[in-house]
Amino acid sequence: MNKVYFLKDFKRLGKVAEELLLPFYPPNSEILVKIHLGEVGNQTALQPQDVKPLVEIFKKNKISLVFFDTPVLYQSVRRNVLSYRLFAQGKGWGKLGKIKIASRFQTFKAKDFQVEIAQDLLKAQNVLVVSHVKGHPLSGFGGAIKNLGMGGVSRKTKELEHNLGRPVFVDKCQGCGICAEVCPFKAFKMVNGQAQFENEACFGCSLCVIKCPHQTLAPRKALFDDLLAQAAALVIKNLPQRTFYLNFLKNITKFCDCFHHPGEKIAPDLGILFSQNPLAIEQASLDLLNQKAGGNLFEKVNRKDPYLQLKFAAGYSKGVVKYQLESI
Numbered sequence: 364m365n366k367v368y369f370l371k372d373f374k375r376l377g378k379v380a381e382e383l384l385l386p387f388y389p390p391n392s393e394i395l396v397k398i399h400l401g402e403v404g405n406q407t408a409l410q411p412q413d414v415k416p417l418v419e420i421f422k423k424n425k426i427s428l429v430f431f432d433t434p435v436l437y438q439s440v441r442r443n444v445l446s447y448r449l450f451a452q453g454k455g456w457g458k459l460g461k462i463k464i465a466s467r468f469q470t471f472k473a474k475d476f477q478v479e480i481a482q483d484l485l486k487a488q489n490v491l492v493v494s495h496v497k498g499h500p501l502s503g504f505g506g507a508i509k510n511l512g513m514g515g516v517s518r519k520t521k522e523l524e525h526n527l528g529r530p531v532f533v534d535k536c537q538g539c540g541i542c543a544e545v546c547p548f549k550a551f552k553m554v555n556g557q558a559q560f561e562n563e564a565c566f567g568c569s570l571c572v573i574k575c576p577h578q579t580l581a582p583r584k585a586l587f588d589d590l591l592a593q594a595a596a597l598v599i600k601n602l603p604q605r606t607f608y609l610n611f612l613k614n615i616t617k618f619c620d621c622f623h624h625p626g627e628k629i630a631p632d633l634g635i636l637f638s639q640n641p642l643a644i645e646q647a648s649l650d651l652l653n654q655k656a657g658g659n660l661f662e663k664v665n666r667k668d669p670y671l672q673l674k675f676a677a678g679y680s681k682g683v684v685k686y687q688l689e690s691i
């Protein structure tokens with residue numbers, strides 16, 4: 364059974380890192396930390412002070428950290444290597460370790476598309492995947508799967524993930540209007556009792572496909588959650604054996620860290636999860652949040668079932684999501 368450790372007291376992060384993570388990594392080594400370094404203006408993404416206690420423990424033991432991310436698809440200072448690095452430095456990440464933004468990628472074949480994975484992730488001997496759990500308008504929620512499936516790949520792959528989940532009409536529209544009602548980006552309009560699709564407004568979340576009760580719509584290639592999971596499973600498969608996962612259940616907003624203003628907080632801060640299994644840590648994160656919320660939290664706020672990406676990822680990695688939770 365996969366162990367997931369649950370730390371409720373954020374202040375004990377340094378102590379837990381010493382006991383749990385330090386023995387896992389070799390002394391005098393370097394760890395590549397895959398992390399979202401936060402969008403301009405976003406106050407709820409992970410900040411340097413959130414991981415500082417952990418960094419200090421590593422530093423004391425001569426283990427250095429490289430904070431790592433990939434350029435984003437949309438217009439932002441995080442779109443280019445140099446401007447992203449300078450921005451992250453300005454936020455204080457450079458005081459904790461080196462900052463590296465991916466510029467080289469290697470192509471792999473997933474089921475439905477080519478996935479370009481950051482070479483740094485492929486070459487690293489030691490990896491720590493630090494994910495901030497929060498909502499997301501396209502995938503319902505973002506955790507470790509999102510951090511790797513979108514955050515570990517090239518801009519070209521990100522674009523494909525957004526494009527290939529867009530809807531196409533495969534049957535006659537019955538005019539129920541549900542697609543227009545659920546689309547978070549108003550990419551469907553009802554005109555004369557028929558759904559009209561506006562490609563320019565669409566971000567490819569596939570929610571309209573999932574919700575159309577008449578199977579009138581299909582994704583161009585696969586559901587967004589499926590594409591995200593295909594990419595994540597490939598990244599996970601190619602990470603070194605010495606990879607540990609941390610999920611921060613803190614500042615859980617409706618939308619993701621890519622938003623300047625990610626919306627209201629939708630859950631209380633719960634703690635930090637630790638695991639060597641990316642699927643187990645995702646399942647445990649969702650279960651803990653849902654227990655607290657008394658229902659499927661992210662489906663309620665973003666209409667997308669967050670377990671969907673997990674189900675696909677488990678299928679592609681032939682992995683299990685069952686876990687044993689141990690409070691520490």
Ligand code: SF4
Nearest residue numbers: 546565566568569571
């Ligand atoms: S895929 Fe998502 S963004 Fe695009 S039309 Fe459907 S619901 Fe709207």
Ligand code: SF4
Nearest residue numbers: 536537539540542575
């Ligand atoms: S949900 Fe399906 S059937 Fe209903 S309006 Fe949209 S495309 Fe037509």
